[in-house]
Amino acid sequence: MMRNLRNRVFAMLLLLVLASSLTPSVAAADDMTVQRGMDGSSSVNNLPRSTKTIYLTPLTGDDANSGENADNPVKTIEKAAELAGEGGTVIIGSTVTIDKKTDLSNLTLVRSEDMAGTLLHVISDLTLTNVIVDGNNTDNVMPLANVRGEKGSYGNLVMNDGTVFMNSHGTPIRVFYDGKFTMNGGEIKNNEVTSWWGYAGAIDLDQCEVYLNGGEIKNNSSSIAGAVRVGGHGGYCTLNGTKIYGNTGGHGGAFFVQGMLNQTDAPSADANLIIKSGEVTGNTATTYGGAICAIYNGYETNISISGGVIKDNACTKNPTASAVYLATTTTATGTCDFAVSGSPTIEGSIYLMQAPNKVSTIHVTGEFTPTSPLQLYSTALDESTPSVKYDEGVPVNPQSFASEHEGWGFSADGDGLVWCKLKTVSFASSDGNVIYDSVYANADGLVNAADAPSPTAQEGYSLVGWKLKGTADNDLWDFSHDKVTEDNMVLTAVWGLDAPKLTVDAKTTKLHEGSEGTFELVAEPTHQASNVTYTFAWKRNGVAIPGATDATLTTDEPGTYSVAVTASDGLLTSGVAESEEVVCTIEPHALVHHDAVNPTCTKPGNTEYWTCEACGKIFSDDAGEHEITPDDTVIPETGHNWGEDGHCTVCDALDPDFTPAIIAGADATWQKGSSKGLSFTSNAAYGDFLKVQVDGKDVDAANCTVEEGSTVVTLKASYLETLSVGKHALGIVSQTGTAETEFTIAAAAQETLASTGDASTPLATPLLVLASALVGAGALVLRRSRS
Numbered sequence: 001m002m003r004n005l006r007n008r009v010f011a012m013l014l015l016l017v018l019a020s021s022l023t024p025s026v027a028a029a030d031d032m033t034v035q036r037g038m039d040g041s042s043s044v045n046n047l048p049r050s051t052k053t054i055y056l057t058p059l060t061g062d063d064a065n066s067g068e069n070a071d072n073p074v075k076t077i078e079k080a081a082e083l084a085g086e087g088g089t090v091i092i093g094s095t096v097t098i099d100k101k102t103d104l105s106n107l108t109l110v111r112s113e114d115m116a117g118t119l120l121h122v123i124s125d126l127t128l129t130n131v132i133v134d135g136n137n138t139d140n141v142m143p144l145a146n147v148r149g150e151k152g153s154y155g156n157l158v159m160n161d162g163t164v165f166m167n168s169h170g171t172p173i174r175v176f177y178d179g180k181f182t183m184n185g186g187e188i189k190n191n192e193v194t195s196w197w198g199y200a201g202a203i204d205l206d207q208c209e210v211y212l213n214g215g216e217i218k219n220n221s222s223s224i225a226g227a228v229r230v231g232g233h234g235g236y237c238t239l240n241g242t243k244i245y246g247n248t249g250g251h252g253g254a255f256f257v258q259g260m261l262n263q264t265d266a267p268s269a270d271a272n273l274i275i276k277s278g279e280v281t282g283n284t285a286t287t288y289g290g291a292i293c294a295i296y297n298g299y300e301t302n303i304s305i306s307g308g309v310i311k312d313n314a315c316t317k318n319p320t321a322s323a324v325y326l327a328t329t330t331t332a333t334g335t336c337d338f339a340v341s342g343s344p345t346i347e348g349s350i351y352l353m354q355a356p357n358k359v360s361t362i363h364v365t366g367e368f369t370p371t372s373p374l375q376l377y378s379t380a381l382d383e384s385t386p387s388v389k390y391d392e393g394v395p396v397n398p399q400s401f402a403s404e405h406e407g408w409g410f411s412a413d414g415d416g417l418v419w420c421k422l423k424t425v426s427f428a429s430s431d432g433n434v435i436y437d438s439v440y441a442n443a444d445g446l447v448n449a450a451d452a453p454s455p456t457a458q459e460g461y462s463l464v465g466w467k468l469k470g471t472a473d474n475d476l477w478d479f480s481h482d483k484v485t486e487d488n489m490v491l492t493a494v495w496g497l498d499a500p501k502l503t504v505d506a507k508t509t510k511l512h513e514g515s516e517g518t519f520e521l522v523a524e525p526t527h528q529a530s531n532v533t534y535t536f537a538w539k540r541n542g543v544a545i546p547g548a549t550d551a552t553l554t555t556d557e558p559g560t561y562s563v564a565v566t567a568s569d570g571l572l573t574s575g576v577a578e579s580e581e582v583v584c585t586i587e588p589h590a591l592v593h594h595d596a597v598n599p600t601c602t603k604p605g606n607t608e609y610w611t612c613e614a615c616g617k618i619f620s621d622d623a624g625e626h627e628i629t630p631d632d633t634v635i636p637e638t639g640h641n642w643g644e645d646g647h648c649t650v651c652d653a654l655d656p657d658f659t660p661a662i663i664a665g666a667d668a669t670w671q672k673g674s675s676k677g678l679s680f681t682s683n684a685a686y687g688d689f690l691k692v693q694v695d696g697k698d699v700d701a702a703n704c705t706v707e708e709g710s711t712v713v714t715l716k717a718s719y720l721e722t723l724s725v726g727k728h729a730l731g732i733v734s735q736t737g738t739a740e741t742e743f744t745i746a747a748a749a750q751e752t753l754a755s756t757g758d759a760s761t762p763l764a765t766p767l768l769v770l771a772s773a774l775v776g777a778g779a780l781v782l783r784r785s786r787s
């Protein structure tokens with residue numbers, strides 16, 4: 001069996017050398033020589049760990065042994081695990097065969113320094129959880145796990161979280177002869193595979209199924225695949241979540257894929273790599289295929305990518321194969337099937353070996369929307385050489401692909417894309433004299449607008465677009481429709497005058513109601529170009545105002561104003577600059593109410609009225625509609641209404657022109673001996689009465705009575721008796737003046753004749769005066785004695 005395998009290996013290597021004319025070599029990553037201490041696994045899980053170390057040598061051991069040293073090893077992995085305990089370490093001295101269902105967890109398995117052969121020979125179910133499988137960096141180049149079918153029993157290795165395969169110089173995991181490997185988690189790392197045994201830095205498979213669902217494969221290396229070799233005989237490797245990064249291989253930084261020579265008991269010869277999700281990043285191939293190297297050798301070699309991320313991989317020797325290398329061996333005819341669909345990320349260059357009878361192409365099997373165009377490189381560039389083939393019914397889309405060859409692109413041709421030489425187009429100054437740039441049109445003749453240069457504009461001018469040289473200025477090149485039909489077409493720049501910058505100086509935007517003022521707005525455009533003139537068009541409430549075409553707008557109509565301004569340099573007219581809107585408003589009066597005031601005899605009153613606090617105007621109504629003058633509000637004073645007593649009947653004021661008069665009793669005659677007094681009535685008010693005077697002398701109050709009506713003074717008879725016969729002057733003195741009259745004292749009846757003559761005698765008068773004086777003196781004395 002071993003001999004057969006080695007023969008196959010030699011055959012494959014020979015084919016590889018023929019295909020590439022290069023000898024695979026290995027570049028070790030910097031951290032490939034990491035040494036691991038016996039307690040190195042403590043970082044893998046947090047369970048309490050045993051520090052026990054048990055020696056296991058199935059070939060010579062005995063489960064009755066203690067297992068505690070190399071001279072007393074146990075025989076079975078079950079016994080070793082039991083003795084080592086949770087977290088313990090098992091030093092393996094000879095191949096452990098897993099021939100019945102086995103679950104191992106929380107254990108470290110270490111290859112002993114001098115052990116030969118495979119570490120774990122898996123022909124039944126083996127599930128590893130939190131198990132460190134450590135190659136111990138010995139010189140042994142056999143696998144850490146060989147998963148295979150044998151005599152009707154089939155190996156089935158499941159690798160769960162916390163499980164690590166590391167530090168091996170032989171391929172860590174080999175899966176073949178209907179074996180099965182599933183990686184759900186954990187790591188395969190730091191394996192530097194140096195022997196020709198080593199096809200892969202992590203996993204070598206053929207005639208089996210491998211599922212990479214999780215975990216990481218990193219920092220491994222081999223002379224062929226940096227991570228995984230997918231071999232034939234019905235080898236299937238499905239990447240569906242695992243991250244594969246930082247690996248280095250001679251052929252395929254991550255994957256090497258090749259259908260294998262058939263053998264009599266193999267179901268087929270095909271090798272299949274299926275990528276659904278997961279990441280293939282940062283891997284390096286020294287010779288071909290930064291991520292994937294696939295070489296057709298006469299047997300189906302299939303890659304199918306429908307998802308996942310392939311990027312940032314490198315191929316140091318052939319950068320044109322930085323992502324993928326698709327080739328055919330010299331002796332074979334036919335190609336790999338590189339099938340794509342879905343929306344994967346495939347960045348980097350895809351190398352297509354395209355020789356007669358071995359024209360590698362991309363095969364689109366379903367709707368294909370890659371996150372960026374796939375970069376294709378051909379070894380035999382020629383128009384009509386196919387580059388992409390589409391399954392029937394799948395839409396052909398050249399935009400999904402980009403050429404690694406300058407001046408070449410892809411054009412649709414039947415059910416696929418063919419390489420085509422691209423036509424050039426030049427971008428020139430408007431006069432055609434200066435060529436700014438020359439670019440390739442797309443295969444379909446369209447020019448990418450983004451490829452057009454951005455020539456420096458004269459101040460105040462901007463590039464409007466491009467036109468085919470010699471056509472009209474307004475016939476701009478439509479990048480989405482116009483096509484380059486011949487090589488070396490020239491597009492010339494079309495310049496436009498920029499729209500002006502525009503502000504409006506709103507000098508007056510508020511008027512007071514009823515004012516005589518106007519709104520005034522001034523458009524103030526500026527432009528970077530000199531020698532431009534402007535055209536103005538004012539709008540009120542969005543509607544053009546006929547005739548309003550000056551920079552300044554004067555109006556008395558309120559509204560929302562704006563102005564549209566265009567600039568012209570005499571040849572070109574700019575676009576329109578629209579100003580901001582300016583609102584012009586008329587403010588209403590701020591009315592204050594004033595109450596009506598009634599007039600008096602001497603003071604004017606006013607009507608109710610309103611004044612505006614802002615403009616001071618006066619209105620007769622609360623709406624401010626009827627303006628009036630201050631005089632209009634005045635209600636004149638009423639004037640006094642004089643009564644007969646000289647007082648105003650309204651305010652009681654005294655009439656300055658009033659003179660009291662005797663209205664009854666004037667010129668009366670009183671005969672001595674009469675018992676009745678003599679009454680006089682003054683028209684002065686009773687309240688104004690001061691005193692009574694007879695012949696200029698005050699009459700004692702005891703000698704008269706004063707009654708209301710207006711003022712009725714009655715000289716008492718007793719008093720009158722004291723007066724001399726003859727005429728006497730009477731005065732009723734009031735505050736308003738003195739009402740005067742005369743009255744006559746007549747002699748008693750018997751004396752009348754005797755005294756008639758006497759009355760007119762010159763002596764009589766002095767006597768009368770004397771008598772009056774005596775009476776007055778008596779009155780005075782009386783008053784004093786009372787007081």
Ligand SMILES: [Zn+2]
Pocket residue numbers: 512513588589590612613614615616617
């Ligand atoms: Zn006002």
Ligand SMILES: [Zn+2]
Pocket residue numbers: 601639640641648649650651652653
């Ligand atoms: Zn009055």
